[in-house]
Amino acid sequence: MASETRDTVRGAQGGSSFSLSDPTVRAVFYQVLVVGIVVAVGWYLIHNTLDNLSRRSIATGFGFLEREASFGIGESLIDYSPRDTYGRAFLVGVLNTLKVSIIGIVLATVLGTVVGVARLSSNWLIAKIASTYVEIVRNIPPLLQLFFWYAIVSDSMPPVRQALNPIPGVFLSQRGLFVPVPVADPVWGEMAFALALAVIVAIFVHRWARTRQARTGLPFPTGLTTLGLVVGFPLIAYIAGGAPTALDVPQLQGFNFRGGAVISPEFFAILTGLTVYTAAFIAEVVRSGIVAVNWGQTEAARALGLNSGRTLRLVVLPQALRVIVPPLTSQYLNLTKNSSLALAIGYPDLVSIANTTLNQTGQAIEGVAMIMGTYLTISLGISIFMNWYNKRIALVER
Template identity: 60%
Template sequence: MTDQAERRAGARSQPPQQATPIWRDPRTRAIIWQVLILGGIIALAAYLVHNTLVNLEARSIRTGFGFFEQEAGFAIGESTFIDYRASDSYGKAFAVGLLNTLRVSLIGIVLATLIGVVMGIARLSSNWLVAKLASVYVEVMRNIPLLLQLFFWYGAISFLLPAVRDALNLMPGVFLSKAGLQYAVPVGHPVHPWMGLAFLAGIGGCVLYYRWAKKRQAETGVEPRLGLPLTGILVGLPGLVWLIGGAPVAMNVPEFGTFNYQGGASVTPEFLALLLGLTFYTAGFLAEIVRAGILAVPHGQTEAASAIGLRRGQVLRLVLLPQALRIIVPPTTSQYLNLTKNSSLAVAIGYPDLVSVANTSLNQTGQAIECISIMMACYLTISLTISFFMNWYNRRIALVER
């Protein structure tokens, strides 16, 4: 019998292989477990929703968002971009609270970033005094609870600043007192919206010039000037529109009335206290992130940059920070999210943010589920937006591997 015939005979003599049971297949078992877990989550959510609706109906508690169209009946001491009155609706009140939260969060993020970068670099300074002062700032800010810092700043503004009648005249048209900061603003003019559009166009021009400068630097090795051209574009375009529009210079200057200043614009003590607390507290954490990011760059990079004749400032700006950003950005995103969510502590010092407006609306309407759901949805949307932008920026600066 040949070898081929023997192999055929051996194959016929072997018993047929049995199929693997479905419960022993890893992929099938994983799918079954996922379906069961998802089904359990859906069933639990359905039970909670049904139980909530039954309890609300048993207690004759209204549900739905129809109260948004009802008159709010309460005043809000400070609003952003919206002229609000007590006779307006709850929906408009929520919009004011949301805009107030966004205003203090965005300004706080910008200021905290600037202070954090400066303090983080200062901690690495070769000057002993500068490094120690920066270290003291970081340790103090990071180890005192934010709520206590808010109380401190609010108390400092309330007790250390002079009364309204004796307000500090910081500069012409700018006054600081217990009532907050009052400052002059331009009188409304038709050219102002066009100046705003020119400013946006200037931002676009700055982006294009920056890209051109980086491309030219990569091609020639010569770094074009950035500061003066970017400032000229950003300021020059609105200034040109202002000149074409007649160069209006009329200002609405605050003047002291019977009890307070009238005219101009103002920033309340609550907003100042909240902004200072959020800014200095978050900047302490950002300073440590910046310091750690710079130290994570191999020291050989610094030595190589110094060897080719770069000054210390150029080494930091052109070599260390661009590489450190890849380490700095992810934890910085978390601090931005923390700052935004920590703004909800504004209710402790009376700043009318989203939480404060929602609490007042909840007490008046009794619709707790709707008010809490709105707060959760707003903070979730803000946090996801910040995360999306920071993740996009992190991918943009990431090293491209071949």
């Protein structure tokens, strides 16, 4: 009895002792040590930076965002003038970056999918053209491609006063493509609301049709229904709003056109360059995803009487998406980050405007931190959405 008591005491004492020989204790100790070192190094760098800035009487903080910017921006999605603040100028840069990134992602996805499918075509010429495009474009740095597209536009287009006028109201020159746009009217907001409502209704119809087909086996024309909703709802809103037809037509005034909308050479070059470059990588992602699908799936679809187009759309691509989506996310992130190359051709993106701001204010740390934070936020947003979509299409084991 006494022996058992002594063993129990020793076991209790041994269990409460701190020993690095215990794997759990050792793991916790090293993790705490690493975190402590990181915090100490970060505190040292921040303290040292603030101390040096104070000694040199350099202002810190983000108060400069409320000061007048005093510089112009060539194009923006919102109203801007040199009398506006640095904060609004920075917002213009963020919106311009988002515009290039979103449109580029859509166009690169479409072009990359077409080229990826074309690489697997049984037609020798189509397959070779697609393969040549991929191999050439992927091996040329994107910055050189931007210079190439910008040179094509700037060198091949005529001056403003000799602008091409292929269609009444449309002008093409070294300053860009000028086109008429509808005059501001409340009906356009109503049409946007009608379009959003149509999309919501189409989603519910799609879910209902899928449930109905699973229960009865009867298909429902969701494609035509969606098209009718997306076109019909805005059209009804347009007619109900009076069907305005007034247009703001570009007019030559001085050395440039005024009015209408313009696609600048800088925007065309950055959008085309990023789309063509990224689409080459997406094409390989799509091709590898299709090849990863077992050939038996295609044979089974053809045995059921499906043609090649329906087999690809209904059988192969839905299964290939599970392989395509993860690397496709990386290409979307690369396109977004590569948009910073717009600085080289003069497109007023986030980096370009932030660079002008920090040169005028001298607050480089804050400017660079804002650039990094913005790109981080955009990239995380893309990653979160694509991860959600990847989980949504993943196979669920029972």
